[in-house]
Amino acid sequence: MSEEKKPSARIVRCPCCGKSARYDQTNPARPFCSQRCKTMDVAAWAEESYRIPAKESSPGDFESDERD
DSSP states (O other), rough: OOOOOOOOEEEEEEEEOOOOESSSSSSSSSSSSSSHHHHHHHHHTTTTOOOOOOOOOOOGSOOOOOOO
């Protein structure tokens, strides 16, 4: 008889709180450590807390759309 080895679960850091979390099918909230952290992340997106900084532009940066 040969024993089948199951691959060990990958452990990742929760993006919300930083705790260790299993990244496999036993953790339905993956990559988060819990449903609470997953919900907090969705709420942060909904409140537009995550933003990508934009480069400030001046009026001369854009081409004029005026047509003669």
